[in-house]
Amino acid sequence: MDYIDPHIHMVSRITDDYATLARMGCVAISEPAFWAGFDRGSADGFRDYFRQLTEVEPKRAAAYGIQHFCWLCINAKEAENVSLSREVIAMIPEFLDAPGVLGIGEIGLNKNTRNEAIVFLEHLDLAAQYDQPILIHTPHLEDKYQGTRMILDMLDGDSRLQRSRILVDHVEEHTIAEVLDRGYWAGMTLYPVTKCTPERAADMIEKYGPERLMANSAGDWGPSKPTAIPDLIFELRRRGHDESLIRRIVYENPIEFFKNSRNFHFRPRGETVADSVV
Amino acid sequence: MPQAHQILDDQFLQVRAKLIEVAAVLDRIDRVAATELTTADLESHPKRVALEQAIGLLLQDAAPGGRAEALQKLFSRPYDQRWRDSLSV
CATH class of the missing domain: 1.20.5 (Single alpha-helices involved in coiled-coils or other helix-helix interfaces)
Known part of the structure; x- marks a missing residue:
């Protein structure tokens, strides 16, 4: 089955992973800007990273027939440095018209601190000013519940933002209902140990249905599995779910959400450039 | 199914x-x-206490949101509605 991974960090993966993803049915990915495993020291470090996301990775992906899209921001972990964050936020508009840039992300909270909240709000303002969709990272482990609620409070507090253009990622059993009930998109991250297994994701799909729900691998430089979505497809098939339900979660929903971006020009497998979905 | x-x-x-x-x-x-x-502090260690509470939760009738949601909340910091005041944001 063709599928889309809406959250994967391919800058951290080897080329063989692109080949494996292609063989497993991946036709497109979106790559949010994130923490590289170390704190970068300057805005120019982020400028180079944004060039990697907008120029290098699309070519690497295209070599395997995968369309590459991305999101730009300074992530929550480095947002503790407010002055650096403001320099990066001021630079982001230079890249917003680059092909494949879908919006602002993955912004969010990490340890739910004051500085993280300040920088999150400034990212929201940037997204509103430039009419950009938003992809949101929610915190890990014991900070997730509190942080997700704080994020929703801040989103709800900005009347300029449309909820149908915002994806709240890394939802789990204790946060998914609040996100969906308030009208946002929700993403389940299939990640060893710290987030959600394919089996638990399948449970949440059965419980909440496919409306505004997606799944991703968040494959990155840490313990993670870039082919986690095929694992979810396998689990849903094993339980006897219709192919139409599975396709909606792993293919149609990402497309529907990404269409919120003016830079989303997707070519389904087999279609020519002239037939492109815009 | x-x-x-x-x-x-x-x-x-x-x-x-x-x-x-x-x-x-x-x-x-x-x-x-x-x-x-x-070893005096081991039995009262917050992580040990949380694990024992979690094991106890598994044996109770399912909460409205289910056992998985109940465990997730047990392992979470509480949400404070007045967080904006606390952080001056």
């Missing part, structure tokens, strides 16, 4: 293995603790 008894049959060995793993970890902690001079 498989029926409930099928899920039980399918998942029994996996759940059995996970429960034995939990038992073995608790045994390991106790075994090593028995060799240490100071």
